[in-house]
Amino acid sequence: xxxxxxxxxxxxxxxxxxxxxxxxxxxxxxxxxxxxxxxxxxxxxxxxxxxxxxxxxxxxxxxxxxxxxxxxxxxxxxxxxxxxxxxxxxxxxxxxxxxxxxxxxxxxxxxxxxxxxxxxxxxxxxxxxxxxxxxxxxxxxxxxxxxxxxxxxxxxxxxxxxxxxxxxxxxxxxxxxxxxxxxxxxxxxxxxxxxxxxxxxxxxxxxxxxxxxxxxxxxxxxxxxxxxxxxxxxxxxxxxxxxxxxxxxxxxxxxxxxxxxxxxxxxxxxxxxxxxxxxxxxxxxxxxxxxxxxxxxxxxxxxxxxxxxxxxxxxxxxxxxxxxxxxxxxxxxxxxxxxxxxxxxxxxxxxxxxxxxxxxxxxxxxxxxxxxxxxxxxxxxxxxxxxxxxxxxxxxxxxxxxxxxxxxxxxxxxxxxxxxxxxxxxxxxxxxxxxxxxxx
Amino acid sequence: xxxxxxxxxxxxxxxxxxxxxxxxxxxxxxxxxxxxxxxxxxxxxxxxxxxxxxxxxxxxxxxxxxxxxxxxxxxxxxxxxxxxxxxxxxxxxxxxxxxxxxxxxxxxxxxxxxxxxxxxxxxxxxxxxxxxxxxxxxxxxxxxxxxxxxxxxxxxxxxxxxxxxxxxxxxxxxxxxxxxxxxxxxxxxxxxxxxxxxxxxxxxxxx
Numbered sequence: 001x002x003x004x005x006x007x008x009x010x011x012x013x014x015x016x017x018x019x020x021x022x023x024x025x026x027x028x029x030x031x032x033x034x035x036x037x038x039x040x041x042x043x044x045x046x047x048x049x050x051x052x053x054x055x056x057x058x059x060x061x062x063x064x065x066x067x068x069x070x071x072x073x074x075x076x077x078x079x080x081x082x083x084x085x086x087x088x089x090x091x092x093x094x095x096x097x098x099x100x101x102x103x104x105x106x107x108x109x110x111x112x113x114x115x116x117x118x119x120x121x122x123x124x125x126x127x128x129x130x131x132x133x134x135x136x137x138x139x140x141x142x143x144x145x146x147x148x149x150x151x152x153x154x155x156x157x158x159x160x161x162x163x164x165x166x167x168x169x170x171x172x173x174x175x176x177x178x179x180x181x182x183x184x185x186x187x188x189x190x191x192x193x194x195x196x197x198x199x200x201x202x203x204x205x206x207x208x209x210x211x212x213x214x215x216x217x218x219x220x221x222x223x224x225x226x227x228x229x230x231x232x233x234x235x236x237x238x239x240x241x242x243x244x245x246x247x248x249x250x251x252x253x254x255x256x257x258x259x260x261x262x263x264x265x266x267x268x269x270x271x272x273x274x275x276x277x278x279x280x281x282x283x284x285x286x287x288x289x290x291x292x293x294x295x296x297x298x299x300x301x302x303x304x305x306x307x308x309x310x311x312x313x314x315x316x317x318x319x320x321x322x323x324x325x326x327x328x329x330x331x332x333x334x335x336x337x338x339x340x341x342x343x344x345x346x347x348x349x350x351x352x353x354x355x356x357x358x359x360x361x362x363x364x365x366x367x368x369x370x371x372x373x374x375x376x377x378x379x380x381x382x383x384x385x386x387x388x389x390x391x392x393x394x395x396x397x398x399x400x401x402x403x404x405x406x407x408x409x410x411x412x413x414x415x416x417x418x419x420x421x422x423x424x425x426x427x428x429x430x431x432x433x434x435x436x437x438x439x440x
Numbered sequence: 441x442x443x444x445x446x447x448x449x450x451x452x453x454x455x456x457x458x459x460x461x462x463x464x465x466x467x468x469x470x471x472x473x474x475x476x477x478x479x480x481x482x483x484x485x486x487x488x489x490x491x492x493x494x495x496x497x498x499x500x501x502x503x504x505x506x507x508x509x510x511x512x513x514x515x516x517x518x519x520x521x522x523x524x525x526x527x528x529x530x531x532x533x534x535x536x537x538x539x540x541x542x543x544x545x546x547x548x549x550x551x552x553x554x555x556x557x558x559x560x561x562x563x564x565x566x567x568x569x570x571x572x573x574x575x576x577x578x579x580x581x582x583x584x585x586x587x588x589x590x591x592x593x594x595x596x597x598x599x600x601x602x603x604x605x606x607x608x609x610x611x612x613x614x615x616x617x618x619x620x621x622x623x624x625x626x627x628x629x630x631x632x633x634x635x636x637x638x639x640x641x642x643x644x645x646x647x
Contacts, residue, residue, distance in 0.1 A: 253596040271600065271618075276596055297590070297597055300587070320590055344587050431588065
């Protein structure tokens with residue numbers, strides 16, 4: 001199944017490479033979508049036209065592909081997708097496109113996507129899609145896509161990624177997964193799902209305390225803590241072979257931290273030297289380097305994307321707070337000063353900001369702060385306990401878990417705290433979501 | 441105190457008696473099984489020769505019967521052994537339980553040993569000294585508030601501080617082992633301060 005999926009992606013990718021580019025996308029970023037005031041791009045996505053109206057299977061394909069594109073761009077959190085019932089301009093099959101941009105701006109669309117279904121056979125699909133800037137009356141790209149596998153969602157993802165690229169400068173978070181832990185009674189295990197909540201899979205079957213899943217940035221491994229042996233130890237799972245290797249089983253506590261950007265080192269919290277300290281494990285050489293030296297708890301290390309710094313939690317000043325240090329353990333600096341319980345640091349892949357959870361008015365909420373400890377923003381405000389933030393690879397979204405009474409959720413929000421969308425809701429305890437890197 | 445010790449002594453004698461007794465019972469049961477087995481098996485060896493096909497079928501059946509009987513016996517023995525081991529473990533656990541080892545409790549987000557816990561640790565250390573053969577596992581636990589990961593570290597800190605206190609009271613460090621369960625193994629499942637106070641604890645296990 002997985003092989004087939006990989007194969008499909010490969011085929012699609014190959015054809016995309018050789019697909020004809022009429023106009024290359026303008027590499028211009030229109031609006032700073034990270035600005036606090038940014039809301040969403042209003043976009044109209046038309047059903048695709050059938051160039052060959054006679055071809056029977058394409059009758060469903062042309063609406064299905066548009067529905068798929070709407071679904072994927074909606075996931076990115078930065079689009080307001082206009083209801084197609086509000087469209088004034090009809091899309092006549094087979095007629096050449098003459099766009100009256102005023103018909104689109106009057107319904108509030110800033111952008112417009114149109115496309116044609118050129119061939120839709122049993123397995124062959126060729127589509128052409130065109131993105132327009134309605135306010136400027138300008139075409140942003142016109143691109144042909146060929147798919148030999150009949151996998152509409154892969155095709156839609158590719159088009160959605162191009163739309164994001166044209167408007168934001170990067171391809172968004174398509175082809176990513178989220179790992180998380182489901183706790184049932186006293187037992188927990190790791191699950192993964194696609195970023196649109198589809199294809200949920202059980203990864204571990206330890207039926208014990210399992211915690212802190214962390215992806216390696218190269219997408220090869222998932223590291224985590226498990227009490228499988230009866231004690232907290234750290235395992236490294238090869239995602240291709242499914243093989244699990246115990247990489248840390250020192251006396252006392254062995255807790256999984258995070259990977260270095262080159263995926264060669266794994267940060268750990270160990271108590272083998274009689275105190276909880278942070279260590280870097282060289283995965284190939286299996287050598288350890290101790291990084292912290294204090295009589296307090298040092299835990300939850302997160303490596304910066306440029307590889308130069310490590311964020312971690314320490315209670316050296318009396319309560320758990322977020323600190324930064326160099327990768328050799330020097331230049332320790334506290335960056336959180338509000339509140340007396342700040343934990344779970346996660347570093348934005350674009351650098352600059354650290355998301356974390358903090359206790360405020362008896363609830364845990366997600367915050368983000370810059371590396372200097374300035375420009376603190378509270379991102380969640382509702383009545384739930386919101387915990388375990390993890391950034392998407394594009395740095396534009398954050399996944400987190402929340403708990404309110406008996407309800408437990410995994411949700412994503414834009415990195416400015418807007419547009420929260422629930423991915424999974426359950427009576428079991430859903431915790432510790434971790435966003436994967438982009439898979440090829 | 442002395443009276444208490446006598447009671448413990450009596451209890452141990454009783455426990456030993458039980459162990460020996462159950463050991464005998466086990467052996468007897470086995471012997472009985474073998475007797476049955478022999479009775480079943482014996483006729484097959486002296487059976488007269490009959491029609492060849494029947495003979496082969498009969499032999500196969502006998503072989504199967506014999507194997508089934510052996511397997512049954514093995515299963516019975518294994519079950520008895522498992523039961524005996526279980527009983528022994530339960531008796532050990534009960535005996536250790538009767539030692540009256542008490543948990544100690546911690547303040548919120550703290551791992552320092554409270555004054556009330558010092559008295560308990562002294563009493564526990566006496567018990568550990570008297571049971572010098574047993575290893576001691578110190579379990580650190582937290583209440584459900586806060587981050588699971590930080591709580592695993594906090595639980596370990598509580599276990600370590602407790603271990604150090606016991607070392608200072610003269611318990612040999614090589615007998616002591618720590619494990620943190622963070623917030624994952626609450627003693628009280630409720631979600632209020634009373635439950636949390638019971639969950640912020642160090643618990644002791646002799647083995």
